[in-house]
Amino acid sequence: MGCSGCRVRFNFGKVLSKVSVFFTMVLIFTYFFYCLTGLCDSAPRTLYSQRASDGNNDISDDGRRVMEDLRLYADAQIPGNRSAPADAQQVDADDQLPHHELDNNGIPVANTFGTKRFPQAIIIGVKKGGTRALLEFLRIHPDVRAFGAEPHFFDRFYERGLEWYRNLMPRTLDGQITMEKTPSYFVTKEAPGRVCTMNCQTKLIVVVRDPVTRAVSDYTQTLSKNPGLPSFQSLALKNSSSGLVDTAWSAVRIGLYAKHLENWLQYFPLSHFLFVSGERLVSDPAGEMGRVQDFLGLKRVISDKHFYFNQTKGFPCLKKPEGSNRPRCLGKSKGRPHPQIPTEVLLRLREFYRPFNRHFYQMSGQDFGWD
Numbered sequence: 001m002g003c004s005g006c007r008v009r010f011n012f013g014k015v016l017s018k019v020s021v022f023f024t025m026v027l028i029f030t031y032f033f034y035c036l037t038g039l040c041d042s043a044p045r046t047l048y049s050q051r052a053s054d055g056n057n058d059i060s061d062d063g064r065r066v067m068e069d070l071r072l073y074a075d076a077q078i079p080g081n082r083s084a085p086a087d088a089q090q091v092d093a094d095d096q097l098p099h100h101e102l103d104n105n106g107i108p109v110a111n112t113f114g115t116k117r118f119p120q121a122i123i124i125g126v127k128k129g130g131t132r133a134l135l136e137f138l139r140i141h142p143d144v145r146a147f148g149a150e151p152h153f154f155d156r157f158y159e160r161g162l163e164w165y166r167n168l169m170p171r172t173l174d175g176q177i178t179m180e181k182t183p184s185y186f187v188t189k190e191a192p193g194r195v196c197t198m199n200c201q202t203k204l205i206v207v208v209r210d211p212v213t214r215a216v217s218d219y220t221q222t223l224s225k226n227p228g229l230p231s232f233q234s235l236a237l238k239n240s241s242s243g244l245v246d247t248a249w250s251a252v253r254i255g256l257y258a259k260h261l262e263n264w265l266q267y268f269p270l271s272h273f274l275f276v277s278g279e280r281l282v283s284d285p286a287g288e289m290g291r292v293q294d295f296l297g298l299k300r301v302i303s304d305k306h307f308y309f310n311q312t313k314g315f316p317c318l319k320k321p322e323g324s325n326r327p328r329c330l331g332k333s334k335g336r337p338h339p340q341i342p343t344e345v346l347l348r349l350r351e352f353y354r355p356f357n358r359h360f361y362q363m364s365g366q367d368f369g370w371d
Helices: 003-037 062-075 131-138 162-168 185-188 191-197 211-225 234-238 257-264 280-285 285-295 342-364
Strands: 121-125 144-146 177-181 203-208 271-278 307-310 315-316
Touching: 121 131, 121 185, 121 191, 131 144, 131 177, 131 203, 131 285, 131 315, 185 191, 185 280, 191 307, 203 257, 203 280, 203 285, 211 234, 211 342, 234 342, 271 280, 271 285, 280 285, 280 315
Parallel strands: 121 177, 121 203, 144 177, 203 271
Antiparallel strands: 307 315
16 A cells, blocks of 8 residues: 555656646747747837738828827837827828838838937928828838838927937947938927937938929818818918918918028038929939938939839839738828819919029029929
């Protein structure tokens, strides 16, 4: 009986040992799976959500972008700061796109390599000029890493501090350029001094477009969100009888490019600016992107082979990237049909802008042909 009891206890011990090994293996397997998905890394970083299961890479869901943008802001928190801006709802869904880290198979990955740096180049303007298209085209380049949303640091969230801003940026390796774009910087009086405080050597890109067409596009965007908006002509002109243009309306004021540039030239030399034609970005995207790559000191990687013209949308799209099942075009908010504006109103605006345009041509050293 004694020996029999020993055997029972011995066998029971072996069973316990096997169970322990089994659960240990399960824990080890779970740990490795957890790490491989990037969840166990203690370093602060953004984990990007997987795209829709149908593999749709079309940049079109503005609502999803805003939600992702808020997550990006939350991931960038530092001690003493709130996890998301209190007024984050002000972010314009039409020009937002979170930066997704994807491998060639479209699988999201977490970038834990490199260093978070202040941007060496910023697309500072202008609204409805083509800044989103420019940023999307630039992100083809392997040496460009850009924050996909508009951080609005130098106009809305400057009180959060430079460390907060730096922590928003994607990680870059040596030789890569960190970028961001916020079109409202160009028309914000305080922005030039604030950018210079960060780095007076920052390269600045301004995408400009015929100010009359830009104003109509601006109005069209606002009208899509507020159908009860007054007519374009009632906002653009102080009164129909005098025909005086109302420069208090932001859609008109943004187009005074020379005035805004004067503010920036108090802090940065003209050599730090590149003025990109919004019209040529549509008619010859590869040509304009060649100029941008030269300005940034990058090898010319982006070329004609990356673009095709989408007849339906009326602007160029990126050809199907490797690992994707469809081309990449900007979303439904881009290329909206413009409302009919009375010809006499458009002519009055052209007369109003003509001297400002000519001054801007002289300042920038480029004739954009808007007259």
